[in-house]
Amino acid sequence: MIELKHLTKRWDGFTLHDISAKLPTGYIVGLIGPNGSGKTTLLQLLLGLYQPTAGGMTIDGKNYDSAECTLHDALGFVLQERLFDGNYSLEENADLYGSYYSRYERETFRSYCQRFGLNPLCRYRTLSKGEELKFQFAFALSHHPVWLLLDEPTGNFDPKFRSEFLRLLKAFVADENHGIVLATHLTDDLDRLADYILYLEKGELLLSMDVEEMRQAFRLVAGETYKVRLLPEEHVILRQENEFGAKALVRHRAYMQYDKALHVASPSIEELMYFMTKRKKPLPDFNKDASRDTFS
Secondary structure (H helix, E strand, O other): OEEEEEEEEEEOOEEEEEEEEEEOOOOEEEEEOOOOOOHHHHHHHHOOOOOOOEEEEEEOOEOHHHHHHHHHHHEEEEOOOOOOOOOOEHHHHHHHHHOOOOOOOHHHHHHHHHHHOOOOOOEHHHOOHHHHHHHHHHHHHHOOOOEEEEEOOHHHOOHHHHHHHHHHHHHHHOOOOOEEEEEOOOHHHHHHHOOEEEEEEOOEEEEEEEHHHHHHHEEEEEEOHHHHOOOOHHHEEEEEEEOOEEEEEEEOOOOOOOOOOOEEEOOOHHHHHHHHHHOOOOOOOHHHHHOOOOOO
């Protein structure tokens, strides 16, 4: 279990503010939000790369102050930053940094390099961006972490490897003893994979709910403009109109009924994020409204 307790990090010009959530193993958690919303900052805090300004986090009840080595041992990562030595080969990097992990296996690393089309003897600095992310993924899997923390990995993968990558993520959590936090703007991946979503915006956590709950909580309503305009304004998150009609993202309630002439459907994660990002009015507090802890 990863537990975030009022986690806050202040930078000049940006604050990740008061993030609280509980994330157990067995789930793929999609971390979404517009650019600059705090997704990378949150992952870096989870990895212990920065100290929080306020609040804190625990992994399986342990924190970085008392169990730093244990926590690092439990976490694998794929980040956008170049964190390895450019003059060393892939295998030299893996052996060097693998020495800090209790379960690192060189043969497992070599096996994943072969599977991913990487030469373990080539220098790290010669890798393309996609190859670098493949290397990080191979290294992460070779030390058998409990959690994978992934920052926008799939955008640099070719379609064939992207499919392989997604299959490996599903297999990683299949035994329910492992978990994944995946930050990505490619929300079609999350529609296929995610069990849960965390939506960040301007450093604040606005939504934390499982995907099935999301599909019950929202409706995408489309049809003639005048009919869409009749929807209760307090439930409309964003309405868009054009010459052919209108669409609206609506906060759905079980008692709500819709005009039969309107097309009503649960939004995809991509549609949800699009309308959330475009809206101008504040959201209701969904987490408070749900009256429960994340995943409880």
